[in-house]
Amino acid sequence: xxxxxxxxxxxxxxxxxxxxxxxxxxxxxxxxxxxxxxxxxxxxxxxxxxxxxxxxxxxxxxxxxxxxxxxxxxxxxxxxxxxxxxxxxxxxxxxxxxxxxxxxxxxxxxxxxxxxxxxxxxxxxxxxxxxxxxxxxxxxxxxxxxxxxxxxxxxxxxxxxxxxxxxxxxxxxxxxxxxxxxxxxxxxxxxxxxxxxxxxxxxxxxxxxxxxxxxxxxxxxxxxxxxxxxxxxxxxxxxxxxxxxxxxxxxxxxxxxxxxxxxxxxxxxxxxxxxxxxxxxxxxxxxxxxxxxxxxxxxxxxxxxxxxxxxxxxxxxxxxxxxxxxxxxxxxxxxxxxxxxxxxxxxxxxxxxxxxxxxxxxxxxxxxxxxxxxxxxxxxxxxxxxxxxxxxxxxxxxxxxxxxxxxxxxxxxxxxxxxxxxxxxxxxxxxxxxxxxxxxxxxxxxxxxxxxxxxxxxxxxxxxxxxxxxxxxxxxxxxxxxxxxxxxxxxxxxxxxxxxxxxxxxxxxxxxxxxxxxxxxxxxxxxxxxxxxxxxxxxxxxxxxxxxxxxxxxxxxxxxxxxxxxxxxxxxxxxxxxxxxxxxxxxxxxxxxxxxxxxxxxxxxxxxxxxxxxxxxxxxxxxxxxxxxxxxxxxxxxxxxxxxxxxxxxxxxxxxxxxxxxxxxxxxxxxxxxxxxxxxxxxxxxxxxxxxxxxxxxxxxxxxxxxxxxxxxxxxxxxxxxxxxxxxxxxxxxxxxxxxxxxxxxxxxxxxxxxxxxxxxxxxxxxxxxxxxxxxxxxxxxxxxxxxxxxxxxxxxxxxxxxxxxxxxxxxxxxxxxxxxxxxxxxxxxxxxxxxxxxxxxxxxxxxxxxxxxxxxxxxxxxxxxxxxxxxxxxxxxxxxxxxxxxxxxxxxxxxxxxxxxxxxxxxxxxxxxxxxxxxxx
Ligand SMILES: Nc1nc2c(ncn2[C@@H]2O[C@H](COP(=O)(O)OP(=O)(O)OP(=O)(O)O)[C@@H](O)[C@H]2O)c(=O)[nH]1
Numbered sequence: 001x002x003x004x005x006x007x008x009x010x011x012x013x014x015x016x017x018x019x020x021x022x023x024x025x026x027x028x029x030x031x032x033x034x035x036x037x038x039x040x041x042x043x044x045x046x047x048x049x050x051x052x053x054x055x056x057x058x059x060x061x062x063x064x065x066x067x068x069x070x071x072x073x074x075x076x077x078x079x080x081x082x083x084x085x086x087x088x089x090x091x092x093x094x095x096x097x098x099x100x101x102x103x104x105x106x107x108x109x110x111x112x113x114x115x116x117x118x119x120x121x122x123x124x125x126x127x128x129x130x131x132x133x134x135x136x137x138x139x140x141x142x143x144x145x146x147x148x149x150x151x152x153x154x155x156x157x158x159x160x161x162x163x164x165x166x167x168x169x170x171x172x173x174x175x176x177x178x179x180x181x182x183x184x185x186x187x188x189x190x191x192x193x194x195x196x197x198x199x200x201x202x203x204x205x206x207x208x209x210x211x212x213x214x215x216x217x218x219x220x221x222x223x224x225x226x227x228x229x230x231x232x233x234x235x236x237x238x239x240x241x242x243x244x245x246x247x248x249x250x251x252x253x254x255x256x257x258x259x260x261x262x263x264x265x266x267x268x269x270x271x272x273x274x275x276x277x278x279x280x281x282x283x284x285x286x287x288x289x290x291x292x293x294x295x296x297x298x299x300x301x302x303x304x305x306x307x308x309x310x311x312x313x314x315x316x317x318x319x320x321x322x323x324x325x326x327x328x329x330x331x332x333x334x335x336x337x338x339x340x341x342x343x344x345x346x347x348x349x350x351x352x353x354x355x356x357x358x359x360x361x362x363x364x365x366x367x368x369x370x371x372x373x374x375x376x377x378x379x380x381x382x383x384x385x386x387x388x389x390x391x392x393x394x395x396x397x398x399x400x401x402x403x404x405x406x407x408x409x410x411x412x413x414x415x416x417x418x419x420x421x422x423x424x425x426x427x428x429x430x431x432x433x434x435x436x437x438x439x440x441x442x443x444x445x446x447x448x449x450x451x452x453x454x455x456x457x458x459x460x461x462x463x464x465x466x467x468x469x470x471x472x473x474x475x476x477x478x479x480x481x482x483x484x485x486x487x488x489x490x491x492x493x494x495x496x497x498x499x500x501x502x503x504x505x506x507x508x509x510x511x512x513x514x515x516x517x518x519x520x521x522x523x524x525x526x527x528x529x530x531x532x533x534x535x536x537x538x539x540x541x542x543x544x545x546x547x548x549x550x551x552x553x554x555x556x557x558x559x560x561x562x563x564x565x566x567x568x569x570x571x572x573x574x575x576x577x578x579x580x581x582x583x584x585x586x587x588x589x590x591x592x593x594x595x596x597x598x599x600x601x602x603x604x605x606x607x608x609x610x611x612x613x614x615x616x617x618x619x620x621x622x623x624x625x626x627x628x629x630x631x632x633x634x635x636x637x638x639x640x641x642x643x644x645x646x647x648x649x650x651x652x653x654x655x656x657x658x659x660x661x662x663x664x665x666x667x668x669x670x671x672x673x674x675x676x677x678x679x680x681x682x683x684x685x686x687x688x689x690x691x692x693x694x695x696x697x698x699x700x701x702x703x704x705x706x707x708x709x710x711x712x713x714x715x716x717x718x719x720x721x722x723x724x725x726x727x728x729x730x731x732x733x734x735x736x737x738x739x740x741x742x743x744x745x746x747x748x749x750x751x752x753x754x755x756x757x758x759x760x761x762x763x764x765x766x767x768x769x770x771x772x773x774x775x776x777x778x779x780x781x782x783x784x785x786x787x788x789x790x791x792x793x794x795x796x797x798x799x800x801x802x803x804x805x806x807x808x809x810x811x812x813x814x815x816x817x818x819x820x821x822x823x824x825x826x827x828x829x830x831x832x833x834x835x836x837x838x839x840x841x842x843x844x845x846x847x848x849x850x851x852x853x854x855x856x857x858x859x860x861x862x863x864x865x866x867x868x869x870x871x872x873x874x875x876x877x878x879x880x881x882x883x884x885x886x887x888x889x890x891x892x893x894x895x896x897x898x899x900x901x902x903x904x905x906x907x908x909x910x911x912x913x914x915x916x917x918x919x920x921x922x
Pocket of ligand 1: 025026027031032033034066068092093094095149220221222223
């Protein structure tokens with residue numbers, strides 16, 4: 001291993017020979033098994049252990065549960081046609097609860113190996129990772145994995161298998177086609193009439209997977225083999241007397257080999273002949289497998305000779321078939337070679353990807369001109385930290401003995417953080433100083449306070465669990481940095497010059513909707529908990545930590561598996577204390593609906609006349625249309641900037657294109673109360689941005705789109721009143737969602753003294769009160785988060801899955817058979833609040849045959865009125881006079897109120913004594 005490390009340290013100076021690749025797939029499709037074989041090629045593990053070892057899954061819980069939970073990098077060496085290469089390989093988790101780790105992996109890579117299990121085909125996460133790879137402009141290679149299952153489990157013939165593989169490839173390409181089409185429409189922002197012609201003119205020739213062009217590898221990671229078509233064309237060209245490139249082009253088409261004329265003829269399907277793919281490739285693989293399965297050692301021996309392999313099977317022992325399979329196939333079609341060859345050919349080097357990567361990483365309005373590429377200039381360093389990697393200080397010192405002389409600030413058992421970083425430009429040297437570029441830094445304004453000098457103490461080559469010290473890291477490399485723990489939370493940009501803007505953070509695909517309150521079992525351990533939570537927040541991009549007004553520490557995570565990991569990290573590594581963890585809490589939101597009974601605006605509006613007519617406020621509330629809410633949710637970061645600029649912050653640029661799109665969105669919706677962008681006064685709640693305050697009164701507010709200078713004397717008080725109203729609604733103090741409050745009148749008595757500070761307080765309270773009453777004048781509803789749920793299961797357990805989903809108020813959206821696999825794919829939505837322990841219950845009920853994948857889908861209004869009570873005689877008879885049991889919305893609302901210590905209108909058992917007496921007397 002030390003030789004390889006030495007070579008990598010030398011080779012890194014040649015950026016054109018570096019490739020940065022991540023492995024992406026739906027959960028369990030075989031990423032980690034594939035990574036093992038690639039690692040074995042460097043002698044880091046033996047190829048006998050490749051697969052079961054799961055080298056990159058080095059957390060105990062990853063090994064126990066056999067799922068990857070974090071992205072990790074290993075730098076590998078590969079030689080091809082006399083050239084030497086470094087391949088920085090990043091394995092990523094497939095489980096949706098760890099999607100932020102996958103986002104970190106795609107941010108650092110230039111290419112992606114997309115692994116698809118050919119039996120399961122395209123699954124929910126496959127679509128997501130294809131979208132992520134497309135968004136980041138990664139060069140993808142498709143690995144169609146687990147072909148051995150078609151032989152051993154599905155007993156498919158070679159022609160059936162070919163048909164099946166074609167279908168899976170078409171599925172993958174159909175997803176890519178859809179992603180491409182939506183991208184074209186989005187970029188062009190066009191009317192429906194122009195969409196078709198735009199699609200016709202857009203060049204999509206390079207985006208699809210096509211075995212003939214070499215971006216598809218077929219194989220079985222478990223048995224250690226893989227091939228792309230060119231491996232077979234060069235193997236068989238001479239024997240068949242056909243030119244290799246002709247054979248290659250004919251291999252995945254409607255061609256058959258005409259042995260008589262020694263040529264490839266078209267029309268295999270119409271003539272009922274097996275295609276060349278079946279004749280030359282699948283037939284050979286199938287025969288070898290069958291010989292091994294049937295212990296036919298003589299035939300295996302003959303085959304090995306025919307294929308010019310060195311391996312000879314044992315004479316008659318009942319040898320382990322798996323070992324024979326591995327020995328034969330890893331020699332004949334070595335998996336690592338087929339994958340590495342494709343990476344070298346299809347993935348672009350970091351130097352060539354530089355501009356395209358940077359244009360993705362830096363938001364358009366911040367793109368500065370002076371960030372040219374440099375391979376070896378230490379004054380032109382640009383680097384991006386995608387995450388902080390935890391390791392115990394003892395382990396780090398074992399990797400880097402020099403640390404013992406540098407620091408003793410940390411205890412050996414303490415967790416410390418290494419920055420997981422890609423050098424985009426220049427050379428980063430140890431013991432150097434660079435700028436940490438903060439989020440609001442703008443190279444045009446050169447706002448120095450947003451740059452912080454930081455010392456790079458040590459630079460490491462990241463070899464999964466080992467950190468190998470290297471004195472410098474060259475452009476294109478993915479490395480670890482020691483010295484930044486005190487400065488970096490989640491992600492960061494480093495630059496040696498002042499001309500680089502901050503990179504955008506990771507794309508977090510789902511908000512953390514699951515919350516728990518945590519406290520130390522022993523209250524004296526509170527400082528340790530706070531320190532542990534800080535570390536967790538630095539390391540995990542998806543975690544949010546909040547401190548409630550009550551002093552309670554709340555941890556927000558994506559799902560139950562994520563929660564388990566975070567609690568484990570806290571108790572065993574970050575805080576090292578016992579914790580009390582509350583039951584999961586789900587955040588709700590509050591909204592209003594359009595009333596079915598027609599009522600005039602006057603009925604709905606609220607007038608508040610404060611302090612003897614000195615301040616008059618008239619407000620009406622109206623639900624915002626779905627499209628507007630959706631737009632606001634997907635652009636909340638930009639809208640926050642828009643709102644803060646309106647409220648007086650300067651120095652931040654507002655994206656004009658976004659404002660135009662917002663204006664169009666408003667025009668295209670049937671907002672009952674029409675308004676312009678210039679009427680928007682504030683957007684709230686602060687972190688969510690789904691409610692608007694609109695000014696239709698005669699009072700003129702500060703407005704960034706207007707050229708007039710306005711003093712906006714009462715703006716701040718009005719905005720504060722609105723913000724505190726939308727922050728906590730009247731149902732159960734949850735944030736409001738999708739509502740537009742329109743200020744119809746705002747009049748302040750001219751005679752009041754403008755220096756009277758109490759007037760601000762009166763305005764804040766009155767606006768807040770008016771918003772709350774206006775909300776209550778409309779039909780009120782709760783809005784809950786929904787998970788989208790996908791399950792792959794066989795027909796026998798389908799009924800049990802349906803029953804479990806129905807029991808939890810879920811809705812099945814799709815239930816399709818996966819052709820050729822005998823499996824079913826279920827897609828459903830289920831309220832997050834009903835989802836707890838679903839994975840466990842399904843596992844027990846289906847004996848482990850169905851595993852759900854849950855990922856955040858959307859916020860959905862709960863149709864039921866939380867205040868509904870039975871009124872008709874039938875309803876009273878059916879539900880009782882409170883109907884608590886049937887009214888889910890009310891029970892959710894009550895449980896939140898109870899948790900928050902608010903009054904709950906609950907009917908307890910009344911007259912208990914009397915009832916008992918009655919029954920006794922019977
Ligand atoms: N039959 C068969 N099984 C395979 C193959 N490749 C992987 N497996 C098995 O599939 C299961 C999942 O493999 P992993 O490599 O852990 O999958 P993964 O994509 O890394 O999983 P996550 O990281 O948890 O998303 C393991 O039991 C592997 O042994 C293959 O080619 N054939």
